[in-house]
Amino acid sequence: MKSYRKELWFQVPSRRGFINITPQVETCLKESTVKEGFVLVNAMHITASVFINDDESGLHSDYEKWLEKLAPHEPISQYRHNNTGEDNADAHMKRQIMGREVVVAITNGKLDFGPWEQIFYGEFDGMRKKRVLVKIIGE
Numbered sequence: 371m372k373s374y375r376k377e378l379w380f381q382v383p384s385r386r387g388f389i390n391i392t393p394q395v396e397t398c399l400k401e402s403t404v405k406e407g408f409v410l411v412n413a414m415h416i417t418a419s420v421f422i423n424d425d426e427s428g429l430h431s432d433y434e435k436w437l438e439k440l441a442p443h444e445p446i447s448q449y450r451h452n453n454t455g456e457d458n459a460d461a462h463m464k465r466q467i468m469g470r471e472v473v474v475a476i477t478n479g480k481l482d483f484g485p486w487e488q489i490f491y492g493e494f495d496g497m498r499k500k501r502v503l504v505k506i507i508g509e
Contacts, residue, residue: 374402374506377414382496385443386464388430389491391420391502395474396481398504405479407508411489412471415500417461419468419492422483437464437494461494468492476508 376398380389395411413420423429441463446452449459472489475482481489491502 371507371509372402372404372407374398374404374504376401376504378491378502378504379499380491380493380502381499382493385494385496386434387493387496388433389493390425390488391491392425392481392488395489395504399476399479399481399506402506402508404476404506404508407476407506409474409476409481410471410503410505410507411474412503412505413465413491413500414503417458417465417493417495418500418502419465419494420471420502421468421490421492422472422474422487423490424486425488425490433468433492437467440464440467458495464494465492476506 378391378394382389395409399409411420441460443460446457451459451462493500
């Protein structure tokens with residue numbers, strides 16, 4: 371069995387954003403030479419997310435509005451976490467909703483996706499470098 375590990379780094383220039391990271395994960399898969407197995411992709415920061423969905427701008431806009439309704443950024447005084455001097459309690463909650471990681475099967479050297487599926491990095495407290503772990507295991 372082979373094992374491959376790589377960190378991908380992202381710096382979103384705004385507080386929130388979504389990045390399609392499928393091409394970077396596919397590059398990792400090629401580098402790994404794994405033909406059958408699994409890839410784990412996870413955000414290594416507690417205010418960021420990795421998830422799978424459609425790469426459609428209307429959907430991403432809907433996510434932004436929906437998440438802001440569920441966990442609005444302001445007023446920051448509404449969150450006890452922000453009493454520590456932080457202003458990112460909403461980002462922790464948004465990450466909890468969108469998830470920490472995804473696992474995708476690898477079949478014949480390719481990500482075994484359903485129709486329209488892509489892997490995304492979701493940033494909820496940006497403007498600094500953060501990393502995503504790609505771990506591939508298989509043969």
